[in-house]
Amino acid sequence: MKALVYDGPGKIDWRDHPDPVLQRDTDILMRVTKTTICGSDTHIIKGGVPDTPQGTVLGHEGVGVVQEVGSAVTNVVPGDRILAACVSACGYCRFCTAGQYGQCLNGGWALGHLIDGVQAEYARIPFAQNSVYKIPDELSDEQVLFLTDILATGYEVGVLRGAVAPGDTVAIVGAGPVGLSTTLTARLFSPANIVVIDLVDSRRKKALELGATHAVSPEEAHEVVNGLTDGLGADVTIEAAGFPKPFELAAALVRPGGHIANIGVHEEPATLHLETLWAKQITLTTGIPSGLTIPQLMKAIASGTLDPTSMISHRFDLGDMVMGYETFKNAAETDALKVVLSS
Template sequence: MKDMRGLVYGGPGNRSWTEIPDPAIQDPRDAVIRVDAVTICGTDLHILGGDVPETAAGRVLGHEAVGTVIETGGGVAGLVAGDRVLASCISACGICRFCREGVYGQCLGGGGWILGHLVDGVQSEYARIPFADLSTYKLPEQVSDESAVLLADILPTSYEVGVLNGRVQPGDTVVIVGAGPIGLAAVLAARLYSPAHIVVIDKAESRLQAAKMFGADTTIVAGGEDPREVLLALTGGLGADVAMEAVGTPQTFELCASLVRPGGRIANIGVHGKPATLHLEDLWIRNVTITTGLVDTFSTPKLLDMLVADRLDLSHMITHRFPLEDFMPAYDVFADPVRTGALKVVLSR
């Protein structure tokens, strides 16, 4: 672990790939991993934009990685040095009430979303993983690092917070606002439930083309066609059964509220840093259900099984690849998808 480096948050708009202390076991339930593949999340951009004030300057960012176990604390069961693992974006103590209910994102025992948020994350050469036996998943040989890293966050987030919270059913009309990685993963996850229509809205034509490749039936350029007119025409004047917000802005949330049918569901997935107006004067009479959520990652084993069984095709999600030391240009590419066409970027050794 000589010349250890990581991507350090220096406050809003400030990041650097710089030398940092080597990670070390701090608790018997910790493990230290060598980071073999890691990616950047839209949430990291929200942190850099100042939308997540709990993240302090000096924090190493990142919560999605595949790595090799280097060392484990004395309280870690089931992991040994040399194991290849997926490091989950959510850490779970396994003891508190929420963990016992499978709601790991709300862990009261020091877990939840802490990596790259409240403790140093995984955008580094090596990383400390708290609650390692419950917050990592051993990977089968046939699953590549690149596919596995997409199960750290975006697939379980879209599946749990979008599809399951939105109660997608066969024959539904589903509209997804935002065709970034989360929105595209929501297309993949929604298709598992055989909806009649999947409609995707985004301002970037390249991302709408990607949405079609992932299985969207209809795409709408934001600022072009009136999405409400398109949805009403598709559904005989009713609107969407499920509207998923996958951006995290007031405008996109309010758009979802305007597209959902009476008795429909709005599933908010995006990370919000500003207030959104809830138009109860329109919604109170329409029996609309609104859900929010932080991913719990209870679905990760099931998604991993589907990946092994070739039921999830993630081959088109990664558009850019970089060496591990090229985090600064990788962030530049990921943060400007309209220009670069970036979906997910992966950095690896």
């Protein structure tokens, strides 16, 4: 088969790669129909995720059709349309039994990180009983593709862990795909204000299209948030960029007793200013998604409440994967958000 292979920092190649095979009775094989590129993939390519082995097929966001199932898999059969969650969950370790699939001791974020992923014609999906979901006939592959990661991440790690509530002022720092997914799903809780903060004008405009009440530059953030909250600060701040300055801005914007939810993938240290935060009684959360809300979000898409396809900026054939990466990497020039690749 053809696949996008990581050959070490700065090196990727779309080339022939061995077909996947079932390795355990809990595996399935999936023919990939659509996949997409994530910021985490670019972190790997830059060398920011050093435990990714050279020769790994990248990608952890994919939908497709079941080709073959292991003997222990009972939730899907060959021919089913499925989405594969970005995290693989064994279902029996101490973290899985607590619903923390992202911390699974036997899986977690494995696809496209520690094992071959889904930016390929075919993929092996481990622990399929807990890690894949059937796609209803009324939904297209594109409608559910982002449930595999960014929509679930924005909702679970940002909105739910940030404890967004009706009437809140929510500040989201970073308007890339994950920040925009957070904007979309935060609306489900009817906050009074959603303030999206980003350096790029086109992304601020997109945030307003997706439901933000305000979209501002970092330099404007304090004035806008303070003006909306009588100087108290945001009830919830969500860091969705993965760099020190955005994290420190999220911490500076939160009110006493508020929540800071970190989503961004960080490659370098950020300063936690405890000299100003120690007495503010804030809650700080981090993590990656479990995917357990995927069925819930799928119903919201089916009802028309959520439209993730509004984040698609570019479409390519699967064989144009390298071009897709170039487009995604140069988002400042291409206005790329989510790049979808189809077989």
